[in-house]
Amino acid sequence: MSKDLPLIHELSRDDIRLAAMLKALGNPVRFRIMQHLADRQMCITGDIVAFTSLAQSTVSQHLKVLREAGLIEGEIEGPATCYCVSAEGLQFLKGQIESWLPNCCQSEPRIAKSNCC
Amino acid sequence: MSKDLPLIHELSRDDIRLAAMLKALGNPVRFRIMQHLADRQMCITGDIVAFTSLAQSTVSQHLKVLREAGLIEGEIEGPATCYCVSAEGLQFLKGQIESWLPNCCQSEPRIAKSNCC
DNA sequence: GGTTTTTATCGTAAAATTACGATATAGAAG
DNA sequence: CTTCTATATCGTAATTTTACGATAAAAACC
Numbered sequence A, B: 001m002s003k004d005l006p007l008i009h010e011l012s013r014d015d016i017r018l019a020a021m022l023k024a025l026g027n028p029v030r031f032r033i034m035q036h037l038a039d040r041q042m043c044i045t046g047d048i049v050a051f052t053s054l055a056q057s058t059v060s061q062h063l064k065v066l067r068e069a070g071l072i073e074g075e076i077e078g079p080a081t082c083y084c085v086s087a088e089g090l091q092f093l094k095g096q097i098e099s100w101l102p103n104c105c106q107s108e109p110r111i112a113k114s115n116c117c
Numbered sequence C: 001g002g003t004t005t006t007t008a009t010c011g012t013a014a015a016a017t018t019a020c021g022a023t024a025t026a027g028a029a030g
Numbered sequence D: 001c002t003t004c005t006a007t008a009t010c011g012t013a014a015t016t017t018t019a020c021g022a023t024a025a026a027a028a029c030c
Helices: A006-010 A013-025 A028-040 A046-052 A056-068 A087-098 B006-010 B013-025 B028-040 B046-052 B056-068 B087-098
Strands: A072-077 A080-085 B072-077 B080-085
Touching: A013 A028, A013 A056, A013 A087, A013 B013, A013 B028, A028 A046, A028 A056, A028 A080, A028 B013, A046 A056, A056 A072, A080 A087, A087 B087, B013 B028, B013 B056, B013 B087, B028 B046, B028 B056, B028 B080, B046 B056, B056 B072, B080 B087
Parallel strands: none
Antiparallel strands: A072 A080, B072 B080
């Protein structure tokens, strides 16, 4: 997460966090886990293992990635761990995407033939 | 893009497209290319190669991924190819994220101690 | 105490992604 | 027609990611 090309150094703090979130969500299993967590509202844990039909260690790994990206939060509940979508994280993601690439596509939908796009 | 677990089969068409976009954007180089394209507004091409300081073939590969995800559009302009952010694609992405996980975090920001989150 | 349950971590094999050079393609320019 | 320029594609090496089983850790339960 820190040997990511000189390119990344020109990014704002928010952009770096956004990129990390997108990377975490870029995996279809994790994408699906997010949906599942949002649906159940309440936190889950080994439930996700059954849901994904992947090995427990694999799921635990995916949950770690999502947690480190700030997309979910886990709380130890007895012997188990209870996860839920991070309201703050999701809010951040939505806000960032909403205002992402503001300079883009200012000209009309798609007319100009010269200057290509 | 089609051997993606049984999990993916329960997804809507829009969700599949969204997941594909997130996967494309999950790479920091491609994330950065999108920003660069948006900044320049006008389309570019070998310019991106200089910008990223990666091999031409590598950049071409990344552009292909972005193009296939519907995030950019390329138009052959003489011997070169001119790229720009896809207005439709970006609009789709923003719309989908905005309404993503609607069932999430309905309870207050973060109070409940029981039932974990 | 010991046992059971649930999860995290470790080590590793398999698979996918990324990056590169070399080559092929297409159009512009002479 | 030949040359030059700009990209795309191919084949492949290096890296990263993903998935698994085995093991460790922590709490509930007997």
